[in-house]
Every structure is written in structure tokens, then in C-alpha cells.
Amino acid sequence: MRTIHQYLDKYPIDPRSEKLIVGTIHPHAHEKFVLPFFYGNVSSLWSIFSDAFPDELKKPVTLEGVLQFLQNHRISMSDTILVCDRKKPTALDEDLIPLELNTNIVEQVRRSNINEIFFTSGFGKNGAFRLFYEKILGLKITAQIKQERELVLDKSIFGRPVKLIILYSPSGASNVGLSQTKLYQESKDKFSKSARPVYDFKVQYYRHMFAKKQGNHC
Structure with missing residues (x-):
């Protein structure tokens, strides 16, 4: 089963964006x-x-x-894989066989105002952060990165410092693992x-991570 990405060409990174979500x-x-x-x-x-921003993204949620x-939050979307095969007909990262990575993401970020990149999966096989950090940037994941779930890239990569953050996954399948994390327990x-x-913890967490910063002109 071969999957070709349907949205990367149609929705490239907006140069005006300040945050990027990557899967x-x-x-x-x-x-x-x-x-x-x-x-x-x-x-x-x-x-x-x-649910985090009910006055800004009303239900029922529509594409528009x-x-x-x-646009209002200066957020763009992207992914790490352009083309893949699948071992099984599932949505699990572990069942993916990446065939072509989205290397264009580097230049698109470089030409944008993005200063924070958020990943919806992390260190597992074919995790978004792992593919981006190791396969696209050619860097090595350290024990400190795994512990802290964030780091700031040197300005030599994108022309300015860019913070990378591994989010807690929005997927319902992640709830059991999330419930055992230190942040949730606290x-x-x-x-x-x-x-x-x-779920309510996730809503609060995403509200905190993506709240408009004072001084943003949206």
C-alpha cells in the first residue's frame, strides 16, 4: 500500500508563520x-x-x-514524509516504510518567520521528530533531548535559533501513555x-503551547 502526501504541495509553509506543526x-x-x-x-x-480556543475555532469544525x-495564530502545518509504503493498512508510524522524505521543509522554514517547530510524534520508529532531526537534518538524538523533549537549534541551520518541541500526541491512542507522564501526574x-x-489535560496543554504571544499582530 503506497501513500502519496495529498497536502504538502497545496498548503506549503506560510512565510509569515511563526510556529510550525510537523507530523x-x-x-x-x-x-x-x-x-x-x-x-x-x-x-x-x-x-x-x-476546545482550547472555542472563540476562535468554532464547532462544527470546518476546513475554512x-x-x-x-492564519490568526501564525501557525503552518507540514509533515516529514512525501511518499511511503505501509506494512499494514494502519495509521501507526511503526507500520510506515518511508520512501521519500520532505527535505523541502528545511528551505521553507529558512524562508519563513518560524521560531518554534512542534512535533506530534517523537522518538519512536518513524516518529516525526526522529525523521526530521536524524534523517532530514542529519543530527543525533541525545539522552538529554529525550528527557527534556525540546532543544534550540543553532542559528547556522535556519539562519536564526529555532526551538524544537516534541508535543504530547493529539491522538486518543496516546492517552494511556500520557496519563503516566510526570507532567500529567503533577x-x-x-x-x-x-x-x-x-483529554482535558491535553486541551489545557495545547492552549498553553499555542496561545498568541503578546505583541503578535494577527
């Missing part, structure tokens, strides 16, 4: 997506953003609403009365 590649059956866009298969990321939200009492404590 691997969308699931194969894109014609069945809730939204014809990045993370449109079950729209989990956009549901989180809608998502694009306006991203704040879980806030959500003790919630019917969806891990």
Missing part, C-alpha cells in the same frame, strides 16, 4: 477524512484546538475555520472531576 504523513484513505487537511482523518487535533485559525488533581481527564 509524519496522513493515513492512506484520505478520501474518507472528516476534513481534507492535515489531521483530518478523525480531526482529533482540531477538536483539541476547538481551521485555515483561518492557523496536574491530574485539576481534572479529578472530569469525565475525560486526559
Whole structure:
């Protein structure tokens, strides 16, 4: 099963963007997506953003609403894989066989105002951060990076310092692992009365990570 990315050419990185969200590649059956866009298969990321910023991304979430939200927050979307085969017909990174990586992402970031790059998967096989950091940039992941889940790249790579951050995944499949993290354990009492404590934690987390900074002109 060969998957060719449907959105990278149509939605290149906006030079005006200041933040970039990077994944691997969308699931194969894109014609069945809730939204014809990045993370449109079950729209989990956009549901989180809608709950985090309800006045800015209203429900029901639409493609037009998502694009306006991203523009207002100076966020662009991209992925690390242009073409892949799949060992199994799943959306799991571990089942991907990358055939062509999105090396154009480097020049697109260089020509933009992006100062923060967020990855929706990290250090596992074919994780977005691993593919970007090791395969596209040719750098080595250290134990310190794994522990801190972020670092600042030297300005020699993009012409300015750029911060890389490995997000907690928006996918519902990540909830069990997330519930065991130190960050969640330290704040879980806030959500003790919630019917969806891990989800509500994600909403707060994404609100914090993507809030407009004072002085942004959006």
C-alpha cells in the first residue's frame, strides 16, 4: 500500500508563520477524512484546538475555520514524509516504510518567520521528530533531548535559533501513555472531576503551547 502526501504541495509553509506543526504523513484513505487537511482523518487535533480556543475555532469544525485559525495564530502545518509504503493498512508510524522524505521543509522554514517547530510524534520508529532531526537534518538524538523533549537549534541551520518541541500526541491512542507522564501526574488533581481527564489535560496543554504571544499582530 503506497501513500502519496495529498497536502504538502497545496498548503506549503506560510512565510509569515511563526510556529510550525510537523507530523509524519496522513493515513492512506484520505478520501474518507472528516476534513481534507492535515489531521483530518478523525480531526482529533482540531477538536483539541476547538476546545482550547472555542472563540476562535468554532464547532462544527470546518476546513475554512481551521485555515483561518492557523492564519490568526501564525501557525503552518507540514509533515516529514512525501511518499511511503505501509506494512499494514494502519495509521501507526511503526507500520510506515518511508520512501521519500520532505527535505523541502528545511528551505521553507529558512524562508519563513518560524521560531518554534512542534512535533506530534517523537522518538519512536518513524516518529516525526526522529525523521526530521536524524534523517532530514542529519543530527543525533541525545539522552538529554529525550528527557527534556525540546532543544534550540543553532542559528547556522535556519539562519536564526529555532526551538524544537516534541508535543504530547493529539491522538486518543496516546492517552494511556500520557496519563503516566510526570507532567500529567503533577496536574491530574485539576481534572479529578472530569469525565475525560486526559483529554482535558491535553486541551489545557495545547492552549498553553499555542496561545498568541503578546505583541503578535494577527
